Amino acid sequence: MNRFxxxxxxxxxxPSRNAKLRLLQDFFRTVPDPERGYALAAIARxxxxxxxxxxxxxxxISARMDPELFGYSYxxxxxxxxxxxxxxxxxxxxxxxxxDMPGLSEVVETLIASSRRDGPRLVEDWxxxxxxxxxxxxxxxxxxxxxxxxSGRLIKQSLAAFGExxxxxxxxxxxxxxxxxxxxxxxxEGSGDKPVNAAAAPFRPVMLSxxxxxxxxxxxDPKDFTAEWKWDGIRVQATSERGISRLYxxxxxxxxxTFPDLVDAIGFDGALDGELLVARATEGGLETGSFSDLQxxxxxxxxxxxxxxxxxxxxxxxxxxxxxxxDLRPRPFVERRQRLEAFVSGLDPARFDxxxxxxxxxxxxxxxxxxxxxxxVIEGVMIKRxxxxxxxxxxxxxxxxxxxxxxxxxxxxxxxQRGHGKRSGFYSDYxxxxxxxxxxxxxxxxxxxxxxxxxxxxxxxxxxxNTIERFGPVRSVRAGAEKGLVFEIAFEGINRSSRHxxxxxxxxxxxxxxxxxxxxxxxxxxxxxxxxxxxxx
Amino acid sequence: xxTRPEDLLIPRREGLYCPPGDFFIDPVRNVDRALxxxxxxxxxxxxxxxxxxxxxxxxxxxxxxxxxxxxxxxxAGFGETVRIKDVTVRFHPAGHVLGSAQIAVExxxxxxxxxxxxxxxxxxxxxxxxxxxxxxxxxxATFALPVFRHPDAxxxxxxxxxxxxxxxxRAHLVGVYSLGKAQRVIRLIRDAGYHQPLYxxxxxxxxxxxxxxxxxxxxxxxxxxxxxxAKGDFAGAIVLGPPSAFGDKxxxxxxxxxxxxxxxxxxxxxxxRQRGVELPLVISDHADWDELADTIQTVGPGEVWVTxxxxxxxxxxxxxxxxxxxxxxxxxxxxxxD
Numbered sequence: 001m002n003r004f005x006x007x008x009x010x011x012x013x014x015p016s017r018n019a020k021l022r023l024l025q026d027f028f029r030t031v032p033d034p035e036r037g038y039a040l041a042a043i044a045r046x047x048x049x050x051x052x053x054x055x056x057x058x059x060x061i062s063a064r065m066d067p068e069l070f071g072y073s074y075x076x077x078x079x080x081x082x083x084x085x086x087x088x089x090x091x092x093x094x095x096x097x098x099x100d101m102p103g104l105s106e107v108v109e110t111l112i113a114s115s116r117r118d119g120p121r122l123v124e125d126w127x128x129x130x131x132x133x134x135x136x137x138x139x140x141x142x143x144x145x146x147x148x149x150x151s152g153r154l155i156k157q158s159l160a161a162f163g164e165x166x167x168x169x170x171x172x173x174x175x176x177x178x179x180x181x182x183x184x185x186x187x188x189e190g191s192g193d194k195p196v197n198a199a200a201a202p203f204r205p206v207m208l209s210x211x212x213x214x215x216x217x218x219x220x221d222p223k224d225f226t227a228e229w230k231w232d233g234i235r236v237q238a239t240s241e242r243g244i245s246r247l248y249x250x251x252x253x254x255x256x257x258t259f260p261d262l263v264d265a266i267g268f269d270g271a272l273d274g275e276l277l278v279a280r281a282t283e284g285g286l287e288t289g290s291f292s293d294l295q296x297x298x299x300x301x302x303x304x305x306x307x308x309x310x311x312x313x314x315x316x317x318x319x320x321x322x323x324x325x326x327d328l329r330p331r332p333f334v335e336r337r338q339r340l341e342a343f344v345s346g347l348d349p350a351r352f353d354x355x356x357x358x359x360x361x362x363x364x365x366x367x368x369x370x371x372x373x374x375x376x377v378i379e380g381v382m383i384k385r386x387x388x389x390x391x392x393x394x395x396x397x398x399x400x401x402x403x404x405x406x407x408x409x410x411x412x413x414x415x416x417q418r419g420h421g422k423r424s425g426f427y428s429d430y431x432x433x434x435x436x437x438x439x440x441x442x443x444x445x446x447x448x449x450x451x452x453x454x455x456x457x458x459x460x461x462x463x464x465x466n467t468i469e470r471f472g473p474v475r476s477v478r479a480g481a482e483k484g485l486v487f488e489i490a491f492e493g494i495n496r497s498s499r500h501x502x503x504x505x506x507x508x509x510x511x512x513x514x515x516x517x518x519x520x521x522x523x524x525x526x527x528x529x530x531x532x533x534x535x536x537x
Numbered sequence: 538x539x540t541r542p543e544d545l546l547i548p549r550r551e552g553l554y555c556p557p558g559d560f561f562i563d564p565v566r567n568v569d570r571a572l573x574x575x576x577x578x579x580x581x582x583x584x585x586x587x588x589x590x591x592x593x594x595x596x597x598x599x600x601x602x603x604x605x606x607x608x609x610x611x612x613a614g615f616g617e618t619v620r621i622k623d624v625t626v627r628f629h630p631a632g633h634v635l636g637s638a639q640i641a642v643e644x645x646x647x648x649x650x651x652x653x654x655x656x657x658x659x660x661x662x663x664x665x666x667x668x669x670x671x672x673x674x675x676x677x678a679t680f681a682l683p684v685f686r687h688p689d690a691x692x693x694x695x696x697x698x699x700x701x702x703x704x705x706x707r708a709h710l711v712g713v714y715s716l717g718k719a720q721r722v723i724r725l726i727r728d729a730g731y732h733q734p735l736y737x738x739x740x741x742x743x744x745x746x747x748x749x750x751x752x753x754x755x756x757x758x759x760x761x762x763x764x765x766x767a768k769g770d771f772a773g774a775i776v777l778g779p780p781s782a783f784g785d786k787x788x789x790x791x792x793x794x795x796x797x798x799x800x801x802x803x804x805x806x807x808x809x810r811q812r813g814v815e816l817p818l819v820i821s822d823h824a825d826w827d828e829l830a831d832t833i834q835t836v837g838p839g840e841v842w843v844t845x846x847x848x849x850x851x852x853x854x855x856x857x858x859x860x861x862x863x864x865x866x867x868x869x870x871x872x873x874x875d
Binding site: 013015065068070076086132418426 | 682683684685686784786789804805806807809810812813814815816817847849850853854857
């Protein structure tokens with residue numbers, strides 16, 4: 001358990017992505033089967049232990065220590081597993097030199113094989129034999145509460161780097177594998193064959209596009225390309241095989257449980273690439289919701305009937321990857337597109353449609369379309385080479401995204417926070433605001449990139465010389481009509497938000513220019529932002 | 538009529554006051570006569586008229602505030618009896634930092650021990666805590682929750698050294714308070730067999746020099762100045778500084794700094810993460826939960842007064858043991874000073 005506890009600690013406190021990748025690879029290299037596989041399953045949240053419920057953990061600790069003292073402790077620490085791990089009063093002597101600490105494999109295998117009645121008794125015995133980091137790891141394991149900022153993609157990349165294989169190979173295999181992944185590790189270490197994906201409805205790694213550059217157009221002949229709207233939802237894959245239907249994100253996370261309405265409507269045998277949106281079928285046709293409508297449905301474990309009714313999930317298809325037994329990915333886009341149109345015509349129109357192709361002769365035609373999209377939930381156009389096969393990853397020269405120009409506002413720097421890692425020692429995270437009333441700035445967003453290293457040094461100097469208050473790592477910066485630093489902020493979208501004091505929330509804000517020249521009084525007003533929302537609704 | 542402890546020591550705005558001796562213990566404002574338990578800034582302030590403390594605490598105050606920090610100073614060695622009006626006082630080692638003392642105050646048939654900040658476990662950089670039997674024991678409660686169980690400090694140092702060898706391209710910045718923690722951590726690093734130069738932020742230098750002069754060898758210490766080397770030269774090095782310096786321009790001179798912090802607060806993960814600490818080291822100069830309980834049982838006082846920290850938990854524990862206890866509401870002592 002100690003190696004696993006160490007890994008958790010290091011992952012939790014290491015801010016850098018590359019360092020996390022290294023930690024995971026080292027772990028896979030040095031820890032044997034099946035332990036490394038169980039650890040992988042735990043951090044990938046792929047481990048289903050018939051749960052020991054948090055209420056039972058509370059009972060265990062209440063039997064060991066005064067509930068009032070536990071209450072004070074829990075209030076202070078704020079995390080049940082951590083409080084119990086630290087405060088657990090051990091029976092018997094100190095742990096030093098003992099060799100009966102349970103290992104991760106023993107814990108997982110025993111728990112999986114035992115009844116819910118035995119669970120708490122087992123946990124109690126292990127808590128007595130573990131040290132505090134081991135207890136923490138055990139408690140998080142049984143409650144399944146790992147939250148440590150590790151994406152599924154990062155975990156798969158660490159496996160790919162460990163085995164020196166392409167990450168897409170891991171993505172394709174992943175859903176057919178089960179803990180402790182002995183076959184997978186054997187293959188990655190070169191001592192076994194590549195596992196055959198036995199799972200129905202596997203994920204197929206997604207094809208991505210490059211942002212187009214003005215000078216790219218000169219090299220591209222419009223006749224070789226098709227174009228379609230770029231919808232502002234989330235990119236997903238709907239796939240079904242042998243009666244099993246699944247919905248995946250573009251990184252291969254299975255989100256079927258969050259969208260039962262859509263998954264139930266998958267009556268086909270094949271794999272579709274498309275955009276997940278909220279859309280309602282009305283008499284006047286289909287009405288597509290905004291990204292903030294879609295947000296009502298994202299990241300939920302359980303969906304209420306009201307959400308299902310008010311924000312119905314909808315799939316706008318871009319591509320057909322598989323039809324029945326036939327893998328269409330090697331075929332050119334235009335051919336897949338024809339098959340797609342025929343395929344989608346047989347599906348429930350309240351849940352599925354086909355992304356519309358745009359007709360254009362020249363790039364100027366397309367520019368005119370892009371400048372005037374028919375719906376606010378369109379964020380630009382996609383340009384696809386007619387001859388391109390469906391290639392995983394981001395191949396060059398095949399697909400391009402041409403996003404609409406970002407929104408721009410001028411805002412005033414209000415608070416600055418110190419950064420981490422390479423930016424530690426610099427005030428690099430900024431909260432900016434706009435005027436609600438003359439003399440009253442209201443914060444509307446945060447930005448932490450978009451500037452050069454040299455500009456960072458200048459902003460940092462400004463923050464230090466104009467600090468009016470400090471709250472831990474945050475400084476409040478002088479911001480008035482006369483004195484203050486104005487940022488030009490670029491962002492992709494704007495919505496109403498009841499969670500923000502200003503009532504607005506921006507998507508993807510970043511600093512596009514420093515306006516040292518501009519008096520803060522001339523920065524934008526909140527009304528301007530509200531009008532932008534009205535304009536997009 | 539029996540003597541009441543409240544007649545001997547009572548909290549006032551300035552600090553803990555002794556009416557029959559007309560003095561304060563660790564006052565937070567300027568007073569005529571102050572008895573100081575140890576040199577940390579929230580206990581030892583400049584500007585009192587008369588200060589009584591151990592010789593080392595007086596030296597430390599002079600280093601921090603200048604020799605003229607008080608009009609008059611008087612040194613009391615450990616175990617020495619000093620008479621102040623009707624009261625006798627004696628200083629006993631508290632094991633917190635160099636020079637730190639508990640103050641036993643006696644009057645008529647009553648003895649109260651004001652223990653200041655204390656730590657019962659051995660520390661190579663200061664005299665070991667000595668339990669003093671008494672009628673009333675005044676205890677701190679900085680880490681008075683059952684979640685605070687400080688691990689062996691040497692194990693934490695081992696973790697630091699392991700991280701240094703695992704990250705040879707990075708500079709380890711270890712946050713330590715300048716009095717006590719810095720020197721203890723350095724001494725432990727040396728005891729762990731690491732004898733390469735350690736680099737110091739300027740704020741630590743004088744007190745490290747003072748510890749050396751008191752016979753506590755700290756090895757090769759160098760200033761962490763840019764003159765000492767170009768940025769890359771700090772790769773693989775251990776740099777010690779006050780934690781406040783790490784957010785400052787000062788920290789920019791180090792290659793891909795790995796921020797560490799040696800403090801009892803590092804026990805709680807959220808605390809470490811809020812501070813952006815990548816390598817939390819649980820090293821404290823205060824008693825942990827078990828040590829507070831053991832100390833109270835060893836001292837065996839008739840009554841316990843609990844001050845600065847999580848008073849309610851320790852008062853609750855005393856009640857469960859049948860020991861009369863109450864919180865002593867003193868203001869002005871910092872929660873964070875570990």
